Amino acid sequence: MAETNRRKGRPWGQIRPENPAAGRLAAFLRAQVDGSGKTLAVLEKEISYSSTQISSLLGGRIPPQRFVTSLIQATAPAPLRERRQGEAEALLYEAKHPPRAMAPRASAATAGPGVPDLAAVQAQQIETYDRLTRALEQQAELRQTADNAARLIWILLGMIHKLNDRVGALGRERDRAVGQEVLEAAQSKLERARSQQAKAENELGRAEEKKQQAEALAARLQEQIKALTDELEFLRGRGGAAPADDLPGLAPFTGPAGPADPEGNDIDTALARVTAVNDTDSDTVHRIATELGEPVPVVVPDNRPTGTDAPNKTARELRAEAEAAMDSGDFRAAARLYALLTTASAGFLGPKDPGTLVSRYQYAYCTAEAGAPATARDLVAALIPDETDVLGADHADTLTSRHQLAYWTGEAGDPATARDLYETLVGDYERVLGPDDHDTLTGRHQLAHWTGEAGDPATARELMKDLARDQARVLGADHADTLTSRHQLAHWTGEADDPATARDLLAGLVADETRVLGSDHPDTLLSRYRLAGFTGKAGGLEAARELFRTLIRDETRVLGPDHPDTLISRKQHARYTGKAGYPATTRDLFGDLVADETRILGPDHPDTLASRAQHARYTGKAGDAAAARDLYRALAADVERVHGPGHPRALAVRRQLTAWTERAGGPGTEAD
Structure with a gap:
């Protein structure tokens, strides 16, 4: 069955943000993806996030720092990369630190200084x-x-x-x-x-x-x-x-x-x-x-796909060009060609002719791959009743279209409806194909995924647990689908507020991925990163610190010392070193990181400025309040120059400067 294991495609459905700033960030990041011309299938290989994870994080959730940095690195043109990173960082900060609601207003009679009056x-x-x-x-x-x-x-x-x-x-x-x-x-x-x-x-x-x-x-x-x-x-x-x-309204037109x-x-x-x-x-x-x-x-x-005489081409020629465009990855051109072919086929043969049905499906598929899942959803929703009428409800093509309808519904921003569609489809898969068929297992994977995306991680965890067990029995423990489901099981376990179990699941997965895929495979490195993160969330600060240390060593060897993933892992290593109670070591780690980020990203890059803030903070925690004050003073000037004095980051740095100035016993001098 075509495309039953597809978890790719650009998810530009409705943004449902956690807060207004998260919505602005999602819209900004989507615009970077659109401008790059890259599909989610391409991006998932470049930033080590699956297409479904990218889709979810660009739907309004507050993404992790690692995701934002990797996405900008992969999508922004080199001359604009630093600027785009700065814009994304500012939006991420606002999303993570939404303004607090104002306290209830005092009455005019009791309002004190600073309380706005009624006018x-x-x-x-x-x-x-x-x-x-x-x-x-x-x-x-x-x-x-x-x-x-x-x-x-x-x-x-x-x-x-x-x-x-x-x-x-x-x-x-x-x-x-x-x-x-x-x-x-x-x-x-x-x-x-x-x-x-x-x-x-x-x-x-x-x-x-x-x-x-x-x-x-x-x-x-x-x-x-x-x-x-x-x-x-x-x-x-x-x-x-x-x-x-x-x-x-348009005025009547008179032809020449x-x-x-x-x-x-x-x-x-x-x-x-x-x-x-x-x-x-x-x-x-x-x-x-x-x-x-x-x-x-x-x-x-679009590049003009068929020349000036495109309408004069035969249906066979249009289909060949559409298939060639698909094979080359030019789905926008393929969608236009299939639209022409569908119109011609429906006109000559009728909308329910088997050949027309195939063209209609391909038109919907290419439309989704070109970045319009909502339109593709509507196209295939209109197709399914005709396939059911002509081919039958249990025909493979009808089931395939139902699978795509559910998937594109989720990608368009409606995970709850996608979940419900997959729940019905999985029942039909089991009845028609059997419980162990590959399409049935794939449908179950999507059911679990969209259940989690719809806000029920605990049920998603149980569904993924049962699926991983059955995939190991049917496909084998080392099959790619089994490993993927195990990764998702760990993810939804962590999302269900059980980081300790997620940590243990990832530890077992890392061992198997190392054996099956190799220690340097991107999936293995990603699982190791998340293992370290869940280890820290579960309270294992020393263990998380050590896991990040060894990960950095391998990322430096495999990806290079200047790769974004390496830099992000170094920041996490420093962070957990500080949490584990080593302020002096943390100060030195952030100091080294600041030097490298300044060289690689530039002195005004948000990552560089954020690391400078941590360097100043841990300089103070290591016992040198005067040095912390001076670092914050220099940082405040740069943050205000880059972002403006009213930016949340500038205000936060100013608050820290005030605090460390008091601890240092006074403002000191520039010479100090």
């Missing part, structure tokens, strides 16, 4: 309400723009199919023409139809681009709306509603004068309306982007 609160209410209203209006405009573009895409796909027929018919008409006048008229119509083909293809590309740009801006606005709504609810106890706008060609005139009229809507939508996107102070989201244009 100030009301002014803030009005200002917040105005901003929220405008954001809702902008979001409604963007959603309408995306809807317009989606409708245009389907209209243009049908128009291209019809133009394919028209060009062919006009070519035959020209070849049969008798007489110069008739020949010239036929040639004129043919040239006009070919020009219309090119324009329809161009407008299709514009519509696709506008749809993606509008959706990206709307996602950014959603985080702003959430923050403003929270602020207004605090101030007033209620929010607002989003207005809905209609499609812009020319040979009698009513069908061509109709096509020109339709293309003119399409162009007008595209122009209006383009203006909307650029206007709102300007109002938000955001750059227009960059959409990398």
Whole structure:
């Protein structure tokens, strides 16, 4: 069964953040992935996180430092990497340190100094309400723009199919023409139809681009709306509603004068309306982007996959080019080709023809791989009833589509529905294929995964435990799927607040991965990193320190001393050394790390600044309050220069500077 073990694909569904800053961070990191052009399948090999973990962490959860750094290293262009890392670090800090809720307001009669008066609160209410209203209006405009573009895409796909027929018919008409006048008229119509083909293809590309740009801006606005709504609810106890706008009205279009060609005139009229809507939508996107102070989201244009005569290609040629695009990893081009093929096949053979059903599935699959799981979900949801009607509910293709529907539902940001779909599917797998079939086991893996993602790690742990046992029996203890499930079992065990058991599970897994995959395999190194982390969370500070020390040795040998994973492991080693009660050693570890991060990442990189803060902290804890004061003073100046004096990091450093200045007995001098 195709794609039943697939755990890849870009998960750009709805962001459900733990707090507004986490939502902004998720949107920012998603934009870096989009800009890199890399799929999750590629990224999971580069940053040592699985595609499902990447999807989850980019869905609004607060990710670990290691993930953020690795993702930026893998996606940001080298000239912008330091800047993007700084932006991501700032957002991560805000996500981890959300502002505390204000204490209940005192009455006007009892309000003391510094307590806002009623007029100030009301002014803030009005200002917040105005901003929220405008954001809702902008979001409604963007959603309408995306809807317009989606409708245009389907209209243009049908128009291209019809133009394919028209060009062919006009070519035959020209070849049969008798007489110069008739020949010239036929040639004129043919040239006009070919020009219309090119324009329809161009407008299709514009519509696709506008749809993606509008959706990206709307996602950014959603985080702003959430923050403003929270602020207004605090101030007033209620929010607002989003207005809905209609499609812009278009003036009637009169086609140009020319040979009698009513069908061509109709096509020109339709293309003119399409162009007008595209122009209006383009203006909307650029206007709102300007109002938000955001750059227009960059959409990398598709390479023209089939040349200027794409509509003239046969179904066999389109299918061959689509398959070639899939094989090369160009899923956006493949999705467009399969869309053309699906339109043509549905027109000639019908939407339920077996060949059309295959094209519809491939169209959905390539759409998901191109980064639009929500659209793919909707496409395959429409496909399943037709497959059930034509092939039967228990047919392999129907079951495959149901698997993909469940998976893409989860990837689109709805883990609870994905869990429910997999629960029903697993029952059908067991009835049709048997409990030990590979597809049944894969469905069970996905059921456990999405159960955990839906907020029930304890049940996910039990499901994964049973699955790992059955996979060991059916596939073998050393099979890749078995090892993967064991890793997930440890993960969900830790998520279920049992770090000690997670530690023990990972210890056994590391031993087996070392034997099966080798000690230097990325999966082994990742499991060792997480083993060290869960060991520390379970209270084994000395053991965690030692595990990180040996991991650093091997990462330095395998990855190199300057690799992001090596640097992150060094930071964790220093952290647990401090927790274990060795402030002087921790001071020296952070001092060495600061020197290397300054050389590799730059003096203003967030990691460098964070390590400098820890170096200053443990310098003080090691007994040298004056040196700690001086380190914090220098750090405060640099953090304020990089982030601004009002940034949370700058304020935190200032608080530490004040504390260590008091402990040192005074501010000292620069010469000190």
